[in-house]
Amino acid sequence: MIKEAFKNFRNLKETTEYSDIVIVGGGLSGVCAAITAARQGCKVTLIQDRPVLGGNASSEVRLWALGATSHMGNNNRWAREGGIVDEIMVENTFRNKEGNPVLFDTVVLDKVMAEPNISLYLNTTVFHIAKADDRTIEKVIAFNSQNSTLYNFTARQFIDASGDGIVSYMSGVPYRIGAESPEELGEGLAPDVEDYGELLGHTLFFYSKKTEKPVKYVAPDYAIKDTSQIPGVKNVEVGDHGCKLWWFEYGGRKDTIHDTEEIKHELWKVAYGIWNYIKNSGKFTEADYYTLEWVGLIPGKRESRRFEGEYMLKQEDLVHQLAHEDAISFGGWAMDLHPADGVYSDKPSCTQWHTKGVYSIPYRCYVPKSIDNLLLTGRIISASHVAFGSTRVMATCAHGGQAVGMAAAHVIKYDVSPRELLEKHKLKKLQQDLVATGHYIPQLQFTLDNLANDAVIHPSSEYSLRAISAGSSWENLSFSMAQMVPVRKKIPAFSLSFNVRKATALTVQVRKSSKPYNHTPDITVWSTDYSLEVGEQKLAVELGDLGGFQDQYAFITVLKNDDVDILLSDQLLSGMVSVYNQVNKAVSNFGKQEPPEGSGVDEFEFWCPKRRPKGGNMAIEFAEPVYTYEATNILSPLYRPVAQPNAWMASPSDTQPSLDFQWSHPVSISRLKIFLDTDYDHPMETVQMEHHEHVMPFVARNMIVMDENDKHLATISENHQAVITVDFDQPVVTGMLKLQFEHPSEKVPLAVFGICIT
Template sequence: MNKQLKTSTFFLMMLCCFTRLLGQDRVLVEAESFQQKGGWVIDQQSFPVLHSSYLMAHGMGRPVKDAKTYVRFPKKGTYQVWIRTKDWAPFPVGPGKFKVQVDGKPLAPTFGESGDSAWKWYSGGEVRVDKDSVELVLQDLTGFNGRVDAILFDATPKIEPPNELTALDKLRNELLGLRTNRKEMGNYDLVVVGGGVAGTCAAISAARLGMKVALIQDRPLLGGNNSSEIRVHLMGDLDKSYYPKLGRIVRELDNGDPGNGNPDAKEYGDARKFAIIKDEKNISLFINTHVFEAEAENNTIKAVIGRDIETNQEKRFTGTYFADCTGDGTLGFLAGADFRMGRESKQETGESFAPDKADDFTLGTSNLWASLPVDSATTFPETPWALPFSDEYHIDEEKSDWQWETGFGNFNTITEAEQIRDHNLRAIYGNWSYLKHHKPEKYAKRALAWVAYIGGKRESRRLMGDHILTQMDVQEGKVYPDATVTATWTIDLHFPDKKNSLYFPDEEFFAGTKHVRVAPYTIPYRCLYSRNIHNLFMAGRDISTTHVAFGSTRVMRTCGMMGEVVGMAAFVAKKYQTSPRGVYQKHLPEFMGMIKGEEGGVSVQPKYMQQ
């Protein structure tokens, strides 16, 4: 479908959406559904908390182009306008200012500078509507991450719309018809939720074995942390595997090693990943689809529900088997899978690296950034709302690396993902402003080229399987009968950098680590399926490990091999109409034969590699 036809179709969809509101007195516009985004971007990272995506003006200190859309009204008349937004950095007034225009006329208030960090509705005053449809415009004033969730036009007496989540969900469902317009997307042998490296490899592995696969990703790109939205390079070795044929799909996706936070987006191989998926006739790809609900019965998943992060169209997928490759363990959590989050105690696990007491500490989230040289001196605004830097403490770097990290138990990496990202932005912009104003000899002719607004997460939920990998498994190299993925990364557990803690106590954004080297070891297949949800696999950083062991298993080449294994296990499970556990209990020799690539196994190589 060409771009013009896509735009026309989307415009008609939006008009149809509002046509059903004839006879009603309220019109709700979800900001992420604007037809022309301009320079605004869609952020869905806080969907578990907000139950919605939103638009954000991510301009790195330069105002972005206006976002525009047309709104159809059920009747002419006077409407009260409400804008749902927040001041993301109220110190005391934050930087995310923006204006709203209705039919070419700006509303009186300036939004995003209230000094209130909570998401809520703000009054925009009244407007007179004398047309069937009017243009709605979001005008960014700063380029510093102003954000809009929704705009409500209400012709009834002035009553503030609800901020309580249940009531807000009811309002959205009523005015947008989310549930009544839900689409059935079909039935699949394997539904893979999460299109990072692990999920993409799982989908390819299963599809090449003849399974009908749905691959669902909540962003516009595949690759997760390895995509150009986050830009983390692939780590972990493939050439030290006990099973040398494992990792071949990972190699196909691998676009080389550009390092972390490279300003050149092409280096991260987005097009390569899409091309490989496109060539797989058994894969149906659904990008921009956030799974927020699971239908489960008798500890078995029947279907998952996703919502398009741009159009808000809800989609239902049914399947025989499901794979949670979300990183956050989202699908497992929704289905009621057993999980852990945080650190186990030394008494519980017997691990020497575990703390004396269990706690909520998790590895943090990074937002990487990079600057580039420019021909002439550039300016950057003062940032009184950002973290304060000084001659005594600042970070003298032209680009970031993994150390720019927030979390460490001070934030919940799932429910506070927005706050973590915003804290990272306050650190990045504050430090860059200091460098520009106080080190002109080095930074005058440099400009920010790229700042990630999607957080690169390391740790959140870990879904529990029939085996929980431990520090002893990793360090002693135990080889179980169901040994599959060979892992090689160190036990790499991050903690706040001591100097950063000294200057920003309880607000750390910079990490340190101590690598504990290990010999290549194997991960049992029993870590890759849920112990209590009968048809749920997992691959990626949410597999069944302790916090300590997770420090080694979490890197992406290793996670990709997990996906390859899950694809093979799903094939065996389908062949014998059994569960993921049944593969281990009843069909382990055949399954392990596939892992080993023994003669008689089914190849999961692409045709050009089988020659």
């Protein structure tokens, strides 16, 4: 029993916790930063003010995490981010392909709890900081309302992943809220702040569920009764819920930090009012059998403070894909701005302007001015309002988070400051260590420390692409279609098969991208019309010497013709995909981007794949091999298709695919990393959107590692991840390492992006 007499004053229970790195904010950015730093051996404190991790991706908000892939509705092929965020998204697809947000919570928590170097504090709110001097944070101070404890978290290095930037704000870092003028940074997309507004608002979703019996609904008194003041209500359909209601937005004219509770109450009025309209307006008879299952209790925030760093990302960086020597992350979502009035605006709910490819984000954007032991990540990084329209999305933020986590680990490991990492040799080491985790950085060319570079590599086979075998399905050319084919200098003659219902002319073209690392077919190299007769037929295409190709993808293109079907293949090949000039309204893709004059944005067409099980490669035959998936491709640290597939592929007829690494003398091996194909073209939305497969069809699942005496060193079974790491208990000394694989399936030959041996 505890019994205590009256006291004039009592103190809270107070404790002080020490670690190498303190990360404030447990959204995907903070989570990826924490896991990355912890795996580098740092002691990490991760502080989250909510009961779950994931931020806007959690079950509290339920927004799907997306990034450069943009619902597969842009021209950014194989652009899913890679690294820790990819590990989380692949794991979620494996466990939760139906997109249950509660299960996604468990996936994220599992990843954090698996790291012994992370100390996690949920329900813990940072409200104050202390500084050792003007430029150095000593500690952050937080309170946990669940255990009534006051915490002092001290560390050498701090990371602000808090969304509103509480640590950066209180430590005095300069910041901006709102939009720059068009003249300040030369941004044609900078909004008219009086008419359009200069802040994106908050959003709050609801979920509905179909029932077996009619369900009535009585709206709360505070719900909006006159939904005519919400222009978007005309587009509402029964069954729409969750992320499809992203346009339930409000607050862009308010203080999106301090007015959040007021904004939330207004969004509750909107959500319950629109549900009342669906249920009781009489316009939706099928609504009788739907019930309201869940309404968000906190809004998802889009925009508040952006802190000034050593560099401010702007529209020009994105549109022109400017190369930055200190690039550590990348983006590819559209420059996506919303009218400040949200649901009450008569303007379109968003304006999305895409770039022709992905763009890099420099390390300097994560290094704040004025404070020496702090790094930024998430939506608060140094970017203009326009550039923020792209960088703010969660997978992009998370990718930056893991880069910052690695940078913080380097600060601890090498006893340097965050700014000192900008020195050339330190920066290169940071980039190399990121890439070695599967983290993709565009346009960077370098080699990794890799014993495989010194070995003679003996593949059991190498696949020479001469044909994509014919299947049994046909695709009507209701949209123009192109097969992306990797080429080196030239394209041999090829043939395609068609079924023609009415004699017609068909246009066949060859296109390419003006930048070899992009996948926007903005240059037509060759075009010819062919006369086709009724019936099934094979069309032979002679190109001659086209010239002008670097090592890059060619787009073998057939233009729209409703009278023609094209034969598809059942075969799936790494680094090969067919694309369509179709419409994806979810990302403002109407087949072609036609920006307003003076916007500074490119005009171009969209050519995008269809999600499996739809679509498929064209059945195509070449007169000679057009590309060989050579074993030496595994030495490139580009662990995904970019300008080429960057993969070794075994022949489909090779019953036991293998790679042998032979050295001239015995070497000592401590770690083996294998980089595989988890289909970086698939966006893997984390919630709501059901995926066709729980395991990506390209990924190698089973493999054995042996030494020169055929001793089994490791066996991997039922893998579904992109990166496999084998750490040997004791270093293996051998003159040969043998890797034996299985093909993923009869229709999908084995492909490996990279092998790193250290």
